[in-house]
Amino acid sequence: MKNFLSAIIFVFLLTFSAFAQTETIALRTWEVQKYDITATLPSVETDRYLSVKAILTLKNVSSSSASRLTLRISDKAEIADVKVNNSAATFTKGEEKISSTRNLQRAVMSVPTVSTNQTVSVEVNYKLKVDENSGLNAVSPVGAQFLPLSFWYPTPNSWFFPRGADSAAFKIQVNSANGTIISSGTGAGNSFETKSFGQPFFVAGNWDKISANSVEIYLPKGADTEEQKRANELSALASEAKTFVANLSGNALDAPLKLISVERGAGFAGGGTILIDESAFKRQKIDSQTATMIAESIARMWLGGSVQLDGEANGVLREGLPRFIATLFIEQKYGKDIADIERLRQRTAYTAIVKRDAPLTIVSPLDDYYFSEVTNKGAMIWRLMSKKIGQDEFFKQIRDNSNDKVLTVNELRTTFSEHKEYLDYAFTQVTDMNLRVGLPQVSGGETKLALSNAGSVDATVSVVVTFQNGEKTSAQSTIKAKSFGEVIFKTTNKIVRAEIDAEKLYPQTDYSDDVAPREFDDSDSLLVVKRLLDKQQFADAEKNARIVLGSMPRFDDVRVLLARALLGQGKNADSEKEFRAVLDEKLPTARSISLANIGLGDVNLKSGQKSQAAQFYAEAIKTDSESVFAREGRNNAGGTTSIDESIKAFFAQFDKSVLSGSKANVDTLILSGEIPRFSGGISGQAQAWTSKILQVDKIDANTFVVETQLNIRLLNRSDESGTAVFRIAKVGNSWKLSGIEIFEVR
Numbered sequence: 001m002k003n004f005l006s007a008i009i010f011v012f013l014l015t016f017s018a019f020a021q022t023e024t025i026a027l028r029t030w031e032v033q034k035y036d037i038t039a040t041l042p043s044v045e046t047d048r049y050l051s052v053k054a055i056l057t058l059k060n061v062s063s064s065s066a067s068r069l070t071l072r073i074s075d076k077a078e079i080a081d082v083k084v085n086n087s088a089a090t091f092t093k094g095e096e097k098i099s100s101t102r103n104l105q106r107a108v109m110s111v112p113t114v115s116t117n118q119t120v121s122v123e124v125n126y127k128l129k130v131d132e133n134s135g136l137n138a139v140s141p142v143g144a145q146f147l148p149l150s151f152w153y154p155t156p157n158s159w160f161f162p163r164g165a166d167s168a169a170f171k172i173q174v175n176s177a178n179g180t181i182i183s184s185g186t187g188a189g190n191s192f193e194t195k196s197f198g199q200p201f202f203v204a205g206n207w208d209k210i211s212a213n214s215v216e217i218y219l220p221k222g223a224d225t226e227e228q229k230r231a232n233e234l235s236a237l238a239s240e241a242k243t244f245v246a247n248l249s250g251n252a253l254d255a256p257l258k259l260i261s262v263e264r265g266a267g268f269a270g271g272g273t274i275l276i277d278e279s280a281f282k283r284q285k286i287d288s289q290t291a292t293m294i295a296e297s298i299a300r301m302w303l304g305g306s307v308q309l310d311g312e313a314n315g316v317l318r319e320g321l322p323r324f325i326a327t328l329f330i331e332q333k334y335g336k337d338i339a340d341i342e343r344l345r346q347r348t349a350y351t352a353i354v355k356r357d358a359p360l361t362i363v364s365p366l367d368d369y370y371f372s373e374v375t376n377k378g379a380m381i382w383r384l385m386s387k388k389i390g391q392d393e394f395f396k397q398i399r400d401n402s403n404d405k406v407l408t409v410n411e412l413r414t415t416f417s418e419h420k421e422y423l424d425y426a427f428t429q430v431t432d433m434n435l436r437v438g439l440p441q442v443s444g445g446e447t448k449l450a451l452s453n454a455g456s457v458d459a460t461v462s463v464v465v466t467f468q469n470g471e472k473t474s475a476q477s478t479i480k481a482k483s484f485g486e487v488i489f490k491t492t493n494k495i496v497r498a499e500i501d502a503e504k505l506y507p508q509t510d511y512s513d514d515v516a517p518r519e520f521d522d523s524d525s526l527l528v529v530k531r532l533l534d535k536q537q538f539a540d541a542e543k544n545a546r547i548v549l550g551s552m553p554r555f556d557d558v559r560v561l562l563a564r565a566l567l568g569q570g571k572n573a574d575s576e577k578e579f580r581a582v583l584d585e586k587l588p589t590a591r592s593i594s595l596a597n598i599g600l601g602d603v604n605l606k607s608g609q610k611s612q613a614a615q616f617y618a619e620a621i622k623t624d625s626e627s628v629f630a631r632e633g634r635n636n637a638g639g640t641t642s643i644d645e646s647i648k649a650f651f652a653q654f655d656k657s658v659l660s661g662s663k664a665n666v667d668t669l670i671l672s673g674e675i676p677r678f679s680g681g682i683s684g685q686a687q688a689w690t691s692k693i694l695q696v697d698k699i700d701a702n703t704f705v706v707e708t709q710l711n712i713r714l715l716n717r718s719d720e721s722g723t724a725v726f727r728i729a730k731v732g733n734s735w736k737l738s739g740i741e742i743f744e745v746r
Contacts, residue, residue, distance in 0.1 A: 028163065029066050030156040033057040033119060035170035035200050037153060043177060045141050045672045045731070049127045054153050056122045060114045067113045069122065072096065072158055074151035075105040076129045083123040084111045098160055098366065104151060124154045133673035135264035140671050141731045142702065142738070143179060143205035147268050153200050160365045164314045167197040167304065179204045182218065182260060184271030194271045196255060196305040201270055203260060206702065213239040215257040220278050222701030227281040234259055234276070234286060234294065237333070241295045244329045249302040250399045257298070263703075263739075269297030271305055278699065279590070282622040284583065287590040288330075292342060295326035303407070311408035313360045313427055319371060320378015321398075324386075327379065334586045337554045343383075344525075344552065347504060347511065350376035351523045354509050360427045377507050381426050384505045388419060425457040426507075432456055435479070436513045437463060437500040447489045449498055449516075453479035455506075463487045464502040468494040474502065499551075519547055529561045538568035556588040560595045567602060576603045594624040601633045614639030621697055625705045626741045631723065634695065641695045647706060650728065650735040651691045658682055658689040671729055671738040678740060688713040691724070702730040703738070710745050720745050 036055040042048070060066045073079075075095070082089045094106035107124070114120045130139045137150035146152045149159060159165040171193040174181045183202040185194030192202070207218035210228065215235035219227055238257050246253050255272035266277035274297045280290045299322035303309060309317045323346065331339030353369035360377070363370055386394040401411045413423050433455025441448045453459050460478040467473075479485035489495070498516045501508075508514075511523040520528045525548045532541035545562035549555060563578035582588055582596040601616035617634035620627055650669070657665040663683035670679055682689075688711065695707040710724040727739035 027062060028157055029060065029062045030058045030069060031061040032155060032166045032168040033059050034168055035153065035155075035172075037170065037200055038173045038175070039146070039202070040175040041144055041178075041204065042139060048130050048139060048673060050130065050137075050139060050144075050146065050152070051127050052125070052153070054124045054126075056124075056154065056156075057119055058122060058156065059119045060116055063116060065113050065115050067111055069109050069111050069120075069156065071107045071109075071122070071124065071154040071156055072104045072151070073107065073124075073126070073154040074128060075103045076131070077105055077126045077152075077154075078129070079105075079107055079124060079126040081125050082107065082109060084109065085121050086123070089122075096158070098158075104158065107154065122154075126154075128152055130673060132676055133264075135266075138264070138673060140673050140738075141178065142671065142729045143203070143263075144176075145201075145203040145205075145262070145265055147201045147265055148199035148270075162312060162362065162364050163310060164318065165199060167199055167308060169193075169195045170198060170200045172200055172202055174202055174204065176204055179206050180209075180218070182258060182273065184258070184273040185255060194255065196271055196301070197308045198271045198305065201268070203262065203265075203275070205262075207261060212236070215239055215259060218258065218260040219281060220261050220700035220703075222698075223281065230281045230283065230286070231259070234280070234290070237286060237291060238274075238294050238298065240333060241298045241326075241329050242301075244295075244332065245298050245302055245325060248325065248395050248398075249306065249402075251302075251306060253298070253301045253306070255301055255305065259294075263699075267293055269293075269300065272298070272301050279623045279625075283590065283593050284619070285593070286587065287593060288338075288342065288587045289590055291587055292323075292326050292330060295329045296322040299325040306405070307402040308406045309408070310406055311410055312362075313374075313409040315363070315365070315370065315374035316360055316378035316381065316409055316427075317407060319375040321382050323375050323379040324382040327383075328391075330587070338587050341552065341554050341556075343504060344555070346376040346379055347507070348524050348526070350380070350507065351509070351511065354431050354507070357430055359429055377431070380505070380507045381423075384422075385416060385419065387503075387505060389416070422457050425455075429456060431507045431509055433459065433506055434509045434513070435459060435461060435500045435506065437498050437516045439516050440465070440495040440498060442492055445490065445492060447491055447493075447495055449487050449489075449495075451477060451479050451485040451487060451500060453481060453483060453485070454509075455481055457481050459501070459506055461501040461506070462503060464499050465489060465495045466497040467491075468496050520544070525552070525555075526557050526561070529558055529565075533561050533565055533568075536568060538565045541565040542569070554585065556582050556585045556592040559585075560592050560599070563596070563599050567599065572603050572606055576600065579603065590623065594620045594627060594630070597623075598627065598630050598633060601630070601637065605633065605637050610637045613637040618697075625697060625699075625725065625727075628723070628742060628744065631695070631707055631725070631742075639695075641697060643693055643696050647696060647704065647728070647735065648693060651693060651706070651708065654737065655689050655691055658686045661686075669735075669737055671731065671736040674738050675740060682714070685714045686712060687715060688719070694723075699727070704728055705741055707742075712745065722746055 034057045038053045040051040082091045089109050091107045091109040096104040096106050098104055111120050130137050137146050138144055155166045157166045172183050173191045181190040181204050183192035185192045206221050208221055208223050210217050212232045212235040215238050217231040217235055219231055242253055258273040260275050261278045262275045263278055265275050268275045303321055304318050327339050327342050330342055349372050353372045357369055357373045363373055397415050401407055436452045438450035458480050462474045462476055464472055464474040475487045477485050477487045500514050512520050522528050529541055529545045542565040545558050548558045559578055559582050563575045566575035579596045579599040582592050597616045597620035601613045604613035614634055614637040617630045620630035654669050657669055661684045666679050666683050690711045692709040694709055697705045705727050707725045711721045713719045722745035724745055725742035726737055728735045729738040
């Protein structure tokens with residue numbers, strides 16, 4: 001999002017103050033008490049409209065009476081009428097820019113004067129057009145979904161206001177003749193109600209439902225035994241995370257847990273309903289992103305669900321605190337070494353944007369770095385506070401401040417006033433801290449290390465040194481703001497490595513100089529290996545990878561790169577050992593799982609074991625259908641898949657339709673709302689178009705991915721050929737094109 005637009009909003013909405021613990025952001029006039037929404041999905045495939053009746057119960061939370069109301073909704077909404085307290089109301093439309101390419105629509109109306117703390121009922125009837133399906137909103141015969149950031153329902157306060165979007169109890173009734181409807185809360189048929197704070201959403205589709213560990217899991221249709229096994233593992237993890245969070249919150253989390261397999265929109269969660277990428281169920285084991293996302297989503301059942309989050313910098317509570325809690329859960333379940341890798345990923349993501357961030361009290365969702373900042377820096381702030389006052393006391397204070405069902409950052413800053421200096425710095429200033437450690441200096445019977453702190457606040461850190469024999473010891477030191485310090489070890493044993501803030505508690509602008517002798521010039525230790533690997537400097541990449549793994553042996557992302565560097569040097573046996581070590585990790589990333597399988601495929605292909613190689617490539621494709629390398633490897637290994645005759649017939653028909661020059665003919669073979677630009681780009685342009693099917697991979701019982709060799713010639717262009725991977729879905733008894741995974745045609 002554009003920073004200048006954010007700045008304009010700040011001029012009108014913010015005034016700045018010192019740490020007086022008084023809200024500085026303009027207060028809301030209206031607060032949603034409940035949404036009651038009835039939505040009707042279209043019954044005809046070509047109909048692109050969702051019909052909606054939304055009833056909002058609004059409370060005047062300002063200090064004076066109010067008689068004017070502004071509702072915000074997607075600019076694709078066609079509002080038919082508005083009623084206020086069951087009486088027809090006149091409204092005017094306006095526009096509110098949220099980016100250079102996206103606007104919100106405003107509906108402004110007068111309402112009967114509403115006194116402070118009194119409510120008004122507003123009903124809005126409208127149709128919402130979905131031009132093109134996306135992860136935020138989609139309408140098709142095989143499924144639908146409407147998530148909050150598609151702006152599909154009216155609400156008074158913008159999703160991008162610094163105080164955050166409206167959140168309230170909601171009820172949703174979805175009228176649909178096809179598929180299963182799912183939302184958060186308790187349900188009966190196609191109706192769901194949640195009494196916790198939330199934002200309305202629903203998804204529709206066809207799944208295999210199973211229940212395990214008190215969790216509902218909606219699996220891809222026709223899920224095999226391995227997918228069901230993964231579902232059981234994920235449900236067990238979710239159940240454990242729920243118990244973990246409930247113990248921290250002091251209350252049972254009542255909302256039912258639901259894990260839903262989706263093609264798009266994975267990562268969204270509300271009220272215990274969590275959307276999970278369909279490929280997560282196909283992997284050999286649970287991956288780190290999915291595990292962390294589930295734990296964070298469950299933490300939000302408490303923070304933002306049971307407890308309303310409000311006030312300035314609320315994103316640090318809404319995003320940062322759940323991430324801190326999720327990492328604590330990962331540490332409990334998988335061990336500190338695994339949690340430390342998650343923390344490494346978090347601070348690496350933050351350092352990528354640290355030099356252009358804004359103070360947490362004024363950063364807005366309009367800023368493109370918002371989530372990287374509030375989530376990762378926020379998690380580090382809460383971890384440091386927990387360390388300073390003790391974890392039990394920290395969460396006791398969170399609970400005590402949540403007794404009124406509302407939690408704000410300013411409440412916590414007041415509660416933790418003993419640490420006022422640090423919290424002032426953390427929330428009202430940009431990060432300027434950079435901690436450094438110097439080379440060991442032996443003098444007499446001791447060894448000294450010089451320390452420095454470029455930040456605006458004191459830092460109390462541990463300094464860990466490693467001796468030549470591999471033994472380690474540590475010492476504490478407080479370094480004053482913008483000053484220097486020193487730590488002394490009563491030994492002359494040779495120190496080969498020294499590290500400041502070894503626990504990495506403090507957000508910094510640069511972490512590469514935390515170690516002496518300095519190992520790298522970049523805070524991103526993954527990048528210092530990958531950069532050399534991309535240049536095919538395999539020996540140097542191996543060297544750097546071993547340095548990184550020397551201090552972080554569970555860093556699976558780097559171990560994959562080490563394995564590739566070894567493979568590039570012809571050290572096949574060593575490479576295979578490292579690839580297998582990645583797959584044996586407790587919680588590797590999804591990417592590491594895929595790359596390790598590709599790597600094992602390459603090792604076996606080099607040794608002439610084509611059958612085994614094909615199996616590894618196929619495993620990689622199951623979890624990453626867009627992997628060009630896995631597909632090339634499988635074809636080189638002679639791997640084959642069965643091709644249904646109906647799929648062959650569909651592509652023969654598609655080729656003819658493209659050559660017919662009729663866009664209407666092409667559109668009949670494409671799922672409504674999908675890839676409209678592709679259809680428009682080839683219709684009437686193709687002079688030659690031939691699809692040769694190479695491989696077919698099953699996603700679920702009604703969805704397949706088809707790999708083709710495509711030979712084409714478009715108007716006024718030369719012949720082109722290459723790999724195209726299409727996604728197809730069965731609608732009734734017919735196949736339809738529903739997406740393009742790869743299009744490497746040149």
